[in-house]
Amino acid sequence: MKFGLFGLNMRPCITPEAIAAVARAAEQAGFESFWGGEHLALADPQTPASPMPPNIVFVDLNATVAFAAAHTRTLRFGTGILLLTLRNPVVLAKQIASVDVVSNGRFILGVGIGNLEFEFKAVGMPFDHKGPRAEEAVRAMRALWTMDRAEYQGRYFAFSGVRAEPRPVQKPWPPLVWGGKSAYAFARTARLGNGWYGYALDLEATAQCIAGLRAACARHDRPFDQVEISITPRGALDRDLARRYADLGVHRLILPPRGRTLDETLAAIARAETELLSGF
Numbered sequence: 001m002k003f004g005l006f007g008l009n010m011r012p013c014i015t016p017e018a019i020a021a022v023a024r025a026a027e028q029a030g031f032e033s034f035w036g037g038e039h040l041a042l043a044d045p046q047t048p049a050s051p052m053p054p055n056i057v058f059v060d061l062n063a064t065v066a067f068a069a070a071h072t073r074t075l076r077f078g079t080g081i082l083l084l085t086l087r088n089p090v091v092l093a094k095q096i097a098s099v100d101v102v103s104n105g106r107f108i109l110g111v112g113i114g115n116l117e118f119e120f121k122a123v124g125m126p127f128d129h130k131g132p133r134a135e136e137a138v139r140a141m142r143a144l145w146t147m148d149r150a151e152y153q154g155r156y157f158a159f160s161g162v163r164a165e166p167r168p169v170q171k172p173w174p175p176l177v178w179g180g181k182s183a184y185a186f187a188r189t190a191r192l193g194n195g196w197y198g199y200a201l202d203l204e205a206t207a208q209c210i211a212g213l214r215a216a217c218a219r220h221d222r223p224f225d226q227v228e229i230s231i232t233p234r235g236a237l238d239r240d241l242a243r244r245y246a247d248l249g250v251h252r253l254i255l256p257p258r259g260r261t262l263d264e265t266l267a268a269i270a271r272a273e274t275e276l277l278s279g280f
Helices: 016-029 061-069 089-102 117-123 130-146 183-192 203-219 239-248 262-275
Strands: 002-006 033-036 076-079 107-112 150-153 158-162 176-178 195-201 228-233 252-255
Touching: 002 262, 016 033, 016 061, 016 262, 033 061, 033 252, 061 076, 061 089, 089 107, 089 130, 107 130, 107 195, 130 150, 130 183, 176 183, 183 195, 183 203, 195 203, 203 228, 203 239, 228 239
Parallel strands: 002 033, 002 252, 033 076, 076 107, 107 176, 176 195, 195 228, 228 252
Antiparallel strands: 150 158
């Protein structure tokens, strides 16, 4: 079992000092990875569709990973999740490759399609056909990461005769992890993903999602054991519960934030090292 920590780019990790301190502490405690989520824009004033108040701070994920990587040596960094459909894939391919370079190949690209229409309007992206556009974006980025005279011709994105440097350190590209709990999300994982990430799932919900992923892999002739399953568990986690997740087929548990201040977060990391990580 691998253990990750969530909260890379949100309170208390919203200052350079806090981001560096938590990343170093996570690495020293034995965490394998550090993850963050995002929203590019939130409704102001908050609406029923908006998941949180508008003054919640999300430091840009790619910038945060690049900064935290400079303060660590072995800790990996994951986006859980980056909203792929809010971005131009040519621009994003450059950013992801650059982050993988400056982190020396320690980047895990977790992506999803998003579901807040006001956020799409804010960045000028269409809200329809999100799934097909996300899959095209992945294929377009992979062309840029691997081809000298890159070419991609799709329904939503098209280019030819271009080259984008640098290339990712990880070959042929960083691991791709999909979010989402629908049959479509499971199918995208089977076709295009190295892994899948579910947030705030108890054992029952985790088992249901794993069953859906298995079925999708069978339909698309993908060996299920090639898909790495990451879960942020719902509620407190102890060694016994961690083993029960492992028995379901979970490969990585990403612990949710346990502190609202830097001191509380550092104390929670120290407890996790003693009470959880040392037992695996």
